[in-house]
Amino acid sequence: MRIALLYPELLGTYGDGGNALVLQQRWKRRGHRATIIEVNLSDSIPAADIYLLGGGEDGPQRLAADTLRKMKFAKTIKSGAHVLAVCAGLQILGESFAVEGDTQFDGLGLVDAVTTRGAVRRVGNMALAVSGKVLVGFENHGGVTSLGSGVEPLGSMLKGFGNDGVVDGFRTEQIWATYAHGPLLALNPWFADHILSTVTGQELDPLESIADTLYQRRLGALGL
Numbered sequence: 001m002r003i004a005l006l007y008p009e010l011l012g013t014y015g016d017g018g019n020a021l022v023l024q025q026r027w028k029r030r031g032h033r034a035t036i037i038e039v040n041l042s043d044s045i046p047a048a049d050i051y052l053l054g055g056g057e058d059g060p061q062r063l064a065a066d067t068l069r070k071m072k073f074a075k076t077i078k079s080g081a082h083v084l085a086v087c088a089g090l091q092i093l094g095e096s097f098a099v100e101g102d103t104q105f106d107g108l109g110l111v112d113a114v115t116t117r118g119a120v121r122r123v124g125n126m127a128l129a130v131s132g133k134v135l136v137g138f139e140n141h142g143g144v145t146s147l148g149s150g151v152e153p154l155g156s157m158l159k160g161f162g163n164d165g166v167v168d169g170f171r172t173e174q175i176w177a178t179y180a181h182g183p184l185l186a187l188n189p190w191f192a193d194h195i196l197s198t199v200t201g202q203e204l205d206p207l208e209s210i211a212d213t214l215y216q217r218r219l220g221a222l223g224l
């Protein structure tokens with residue numbers, strides 16, 4: 001399996017690059033091979049099974065969006081690969097997002113989602129219900145995201161703000177997008193396995209690790 005980590009020098013707040021390591025390790029522990037390809041600004045987009053986009057500050061986020069457009073990332077996705085996008089990554093995949101004040105900047109237009117500047121920054125622990133399970137994470141963003149009527153959110157808020165205080169992220173056949181940092185997949189081992197099994201089309205053998213204990217403790221700490 002090929003895991004492409006896009007622009008970690010621009011999009012990697014809160015250790016989001018750790019999502020690549022978690023996917024790689026959980027796949028390897030099932031006896032398979034997984035390669036992480038770090039993609040830098042001057043690189044063309046390599047072939048991969050999943051592309052990871054992390055969070056970022058406004059300036060780097062804008063540069064990442066420009067570069068992804070130049071490198072025709074949207075075309076790569078339309079040809080069938082999967083994407084996990086966190087925070088700035090989520091905003092970039094939409095129609096437009098606010099940067100440096102209230103200026104709306106063009107996103108990649110892969111999903112009907114618009115991010116505008118909220119009145120306050122949203123910082124803190126968050127949790128959302130996703131298909132009967134709980135996804136936990138940490139959010140820090142100024143953007144408020146509205147989804148078009150046909151767009152499915154990733155989940156509904158149990159704690160924190162997410163897109164708009166009600167739901168978080170979005171989900172399409174190929175994309176998982178969320179405001180949750182953590183890194184997300186280190187905090188939520190069940191979600192890492194859900195992604196692996198969707199991307200590879202294989203059922204995975206169960207895998208117990210310290211990550212499961214820490215996940216349960218975090219749920220407890222959040223009163224969930």
Ligand code: GLN
Nearest residue numbers: 055056087088141142143
């Ligand atoms: N710059 C964006 C915002 O503040 C995204 C922040 C992030 O990725 N943590 O809304």
